[in-house]
Amino acid sequence: MNKKRKKSLAGIAGIVAVATLISKIFGLVREQIVAAAFGIGPVVNAYAYAYVIPGFLLILLGGINGPFHSALVSVLAKKDQKSAAPLIETVTTLVSGILLLVTVILIIYADKFIDLLAPGLESNVREMAILQLQIMAPLAIFAGLIGIGFGSLNASDQYWLPSISPLFSSLTIVVGVGGLFWFLGEKINAPEYLQWGSIMLAGTTLAGGIWQWLAQQTAQIKSGISTLKLRFNFRQEGVNEVVKVMAPATLSSGMLHINVYTDLYFASYIENAAAAMRYANFIVLTPLGIISNMILVPFLPIFSRLASPENWDELKLRIRQGLILTALTMLPLTAIFVALSQPIVALIYERGVFKSSASAIVAPVLFAYGIGMFFYLARDVLVRVFYALGDGQTPFKISIINIFINVILDYFLVKSFATQGLVFATIGVNIFSMIIMLFILNKRLNGLPLKEWTVIFLGLIVATIISGFSCWGFYGLISSLWVKESLLLQGVNLLFSCLIALGIFLLFTIPLKLPELSILLSKINAKISKS
Template sequence: MKPPTQAPPGAPPAAPAAAPVRVGRALWLSGATMISRVLGLARDQLFAILIGANRYSDAFVVAFRIPNLLRDLFAEGALSSAFVPAFADAHRNRGRDAAYRLANAVVGVVLVAVGVLTALGVVFADGLVAAIAPGLESPGLAALLARIMMPFLLLVSLAAVAMGMLNAQSRFGAPAIAPALFNVGSLAVGLGLWASGWPPERAVVGWAVGTMVGGVLQLGAQLPALHALGFRARPVLSREALRDPGMRRIGRLMGAAVVGLSATQVNILVNTIFASHQVGANTWLQMAFRLMQLPLGVFGVAIATVAGAGVAQRAAARDMPAVKATLGAAMRHVAFLNVPSAVGLAVLAGPIISMIYEHGRFGPEDTAATAQALVFYAVGLYAYSGVKVFAPAFYALDEARVPVVGSVLGMASNVALNVTLWPVLGFRGVALGTSLAAGVNFLVLALVWRRRHGGLGGAGIVAQLGRVMAATVVLGFAAWAALRGLQRVLPHDGGLARQLALGLLPVLAGGLAYLAAARALGISELTELLGAVRRRRARRS
């Protein structure tokens, strides 16, 4: 597909779409994602209660990392980035039947290719564990858990195809709910383990089985929505299907995306190798990263999903002004929501982690270590979100080399930073290096976009970011002051009530202060979000 063209010289500029990012739709998607993330936190909380942060939890984290890395690389990463624009283009320009034939060809390839990867992972689990976690204390247990969870890769790969088809047709409900059902399945099994009173070395095996149950639910949740749209799963691997122009485009984009995303996976592998030499470090980093992913998933991914679908549709229509307007609106919303989230997580890392995780076998020392990791992860939250917005736009425009270069430079930065920071900061250096590497990746994408396509649609992105940062300073001070005040007045032996008060009330104080400052500074995204809430309430009425 050729990139969308600019308006010819002398012609009046094309007006961008009236609503480049559907704020109401993104708000609804954020709400659905919030439910999933809250359930994910509940799942992690139950994991901490049952197993804690020790060699058993490290074994699970390392074992799950094997199918999860492949999922991020092939399924929800390269495949989604390549499939959504190709499917959207086929649906718009060749019709629904052609798009569905393309999807069935992709399903056929996934069943064969990912099935082979799954089998290889089962056979070579011991070697894979030894390669990515050479310092692990329980490599045999990790290999057993990896064998149990490898089929999760196939389930989530098929779920990614379903998600791409639904998102490309602006059906965001089922894909947003599906991860919540994954968490529901894991929680259900975990509650059974908790009731049984199993020791951590047995409970962690049951937890791996619960992960598989969640994967089945994540795929199954999206099938009714696809059926309602007229899709019938008939996987094909014929020569004619593989020669479809959409398949050739997917193959071309996936090749570039795998190279680019492999840099991210190398970062994670490098982090795992370093952290495996300290008992509990992989668990601390995993728990902290999950908390950082709460605003990333609720806000960053939701905005990126809606914007990515809009970019793919507008790119298929060859409407470059609308593409730029969509990206501009998305980046303004990312700043408005994720910059304050990052500061809030950094200021309140300790009480938030204590409230969520410090129960059962997860002790105060684990809370302190996880909080330190979260502070350093929060540094990269805006960059993570920005990459999720920009990278799909380059793929939609057939400029896949750009995110590849950004990812490779980010990988090189991460490796260099880990080598430099680990002797000084230990596992904390892993978190900081990851955040700084994300910043390098984002900077590459932003600079190349500006050089190739000029500014983003809409005015005042830099000025808006300045106002957001000013309002965020108010948030940080209010949250810190509320925390210090509560620590003085609440009894130290307050137990769960003290944990809840210290974890929730400063968040509320900081959030209200930010909204008041945003209103005083005239940040327009606040007005858009409030308007979307009022419209949704009016429709319900």
């Protein structure tokens, strides 16, 4: 809404970071419970496919920085408080009607969707996946409502509840699956109980989405920015503006997630690939989600306010700031995940039915995901610049091209690298997207200092490589001192090795004299001083 912002960029980032950290901690506990209960067995493999469409809709429509969130923030940031509620209610009515139809289709044709996604599934996994998809189908509606809630609350300068609300979804799964595992123990994977576990995992996922929406809706009603009132005046001012950004942005992000479908199609022919990708991806998404929200949530309205040509010089500085902050936060994590993938997976997941043999399957996939962290988030930063400029068409067109590139890369890389190849293909697609978007923005904004940026990023890559080898060597050295490692010792070894990686990265980054590094360090120091 068009009013003076009381919260600074740093203040918003701090709120988002703390709330997201809490949500991610609960998310990690959720994944540990699921891993301990089901390992990489049929229930989780079925869930990996059944959750593709509901999860895709939750990320696409209901996620922070998704197209619904981005479109509403872009439009509402330019409007006053008075016009917000009718606009939000109208958009909610329109979206709910469309997604109700999607829900019915998912329930009726669940078997067709599963067969299309994963033709290589064994029959028992296929049957569980179909049932789970039918249970979770209503998430289609709540995904749209959650996305609208994120955008509405952020536009009214509320960041805490939207960022922490995913906690509710994780908590329901922890209670449901954890309770069933406590009651049945490892018998939960016996043939006679697999169906119970499958239904519990899908049912608590749906319940969590409903709880998340209810929390957001309560906050919207209290703030006076939306009620449960249905409005069918789709011609009112602002609706067309929201749809103009939302529709191509949704299609663009949807095209991106078609790449996920492609990956899972190939993964269905590789034993335990889907479960391995799920577990490894979540480890990466935990810090990635926290940092992406810190960067993207505050920057989107800033990009939008600098969209006019007279503000382009400052916009370029903000783009640089977003990309370099992305590198400064993602690349040290890349060094850690690549160097220490096996001990990280073992520490997080090895309990219950998740044994060392499962870690050996998941760790190489984490290695691959670690390599792509920077490219994933940097691409998202550039996409938000296009959204702020009112251009959802360009990312959409790039996404269409990416589908074909991803299919080709999947086909060839899976032969050489198996499950890792599917991740490497995604990294290749993200790199291609970044190059094309930078080229277009360079022309549109009358030039970007690309040579200067390239030199900076090359320096940061060198720092990443050195820090990765350093923490790998240190971990090997310190681990050799113990005859037998306990869980506590594993954690201590990893902690000190990660600190070595961060310290080496910082040591080699300081000579670059980046103002973004000074900003980042000052904010970290301020947070430590307050705590």
